[in-house]
Amino acid sequence: MRKKTRKVALLGVLTSVALVLSYLEVMLPPISTAVPGIKMGLPNIIIIFVLYKFGLKEAVTVSLIRVFIVALIFGGNIMTLSYSVAGAVLSLALMTIFKKLNLFSIVGVSIIGGISHNLGQILVAIFLFDTIQIGYYMIVLSITGTIAGVVIGIISSVLVKKLEKFVKNF
Amino acid sequence: MSNKRKIKNDIILAVIVIAIAATGLLLLNIFKTEGAVAIVKIDGKETASYPLSVNTEVVIETGDSGKNTLVIEDGKAFVKNATCPDKICEGHSKISYVGETIVCLPHKVVIEIVVYNSDNELDVVI
Structure with a gap:
């Protein structure tokens, strides 16, 4: 029972770290004004960490709580929320599948996560706007998603290694 | 592995x-080819179209009191002003090629460049 409480507490701390990273990302100047939606995806560091150290159930929980709190804090509506949820769900689903396939290291899984996060949002936009041309953005976004995925993946794998012993106690 | x-x-x-x-x-x-007309879609439905050859400035009003100011200047379309909080469409570069879009997510507005007006009205075919 005590173990479970400690786990819940740690996941709560990790969720708040993910929230701080989301906030940091909003504060930073946009990487490109020409193509909207290019982001580093800093909160994904935490999501990948939780996925590898705890599991899918925990990662889904942290990810969705983050998305909803971000919408509350930064004034989202149903529209913006649906983009965030689509990106978060699709990237977690594909990251889980590719983690199970055991083909890639954390960096490869993170690349998949970065690209699929963009893909989820673009698909929702195409569906909502009924404009297939929005899909053109995916070409640029898959390049930036890959680069972001590599950076986030390297940070995550360092984190997973360094915190190996620490998490074992939970 | x-x-x-x-x-x-x-x-x-x-x-x-x-x-x-x-x-x-x-x-x-x-x-890529130069387009002739900028069409405005709100919530997936086409509501207006403007030829790129005529300099114009129009305010696109959406249902929930959202406003985007579309400007056409020198054959290129861009959004000058938006009442949404994220202002992403304002920062978007000017568009003039077929298939290019400017999207305002909060207001569900899409501005898209096409070859001709979808109604094929002769007066706007350039």
């Missing part, structure tokens, strides 16, 4: 994705 093999796969994945995307960008650049 060994770690070395996995890292090799990571690199292959990154290279393949970037190669495909770069090819796509190249093809888009080769085959």
Whole structure:
């Protein structure tokens, strides 16, 4: 029972770290004004960490709580929320599948996560706007998603290694 | 699978994705053509269209009191002002090629460049 409480507490701390990273990302100047939606995806560091150290159930929980709190804090509506949820769900689903396939290291899984996060949002936009041309953005976004995925993946794998012993106690 | 093999796969994945995307960008650049008309879609429905040959400034009003100011200048379309909080469409570069879009997510507004007006009205075919 005590173990479970400690786990819940740690996941709560990790969720708040993910929230701080989301906030940091909003504060930073946009990487490109020409193509909207290019982001580093800093909160994904935490999501990948939780996925590898705890599991899918925990990662889904942290990810969705983050998305909803971000919408509350930064004034989202149903529209913006649906983009965030689509990106978060699709990237977690594909990251889980590719983690199970055991083909890639954390960096490869993170690349998949970065690209699929963009893909989820673009698909929702195409569906909502009924404009297939929005899909053109995916070409640029898959390049930036890959680069972001590599950076986030390297940070995550360092984190997973360094915190190996620490998490074992939970 | 060994770690070395996995890292090799990571690199292959990154290279393949970037190669495909770069090819796509190249093809888009080769085959891009200047458009003639900017159409405005709100919530997926086309509500207005403006020829790129005429300099105009219009305020697009959406149902929930959202406003986007569309400007057409020197054959290019851009959004000068938006009442949404994220202002992403304001920062978007000017568009003039067929298929290019400016999207305002909060107001569900899409501005898209097409060859002709979809109604084929002769007066706007240039």
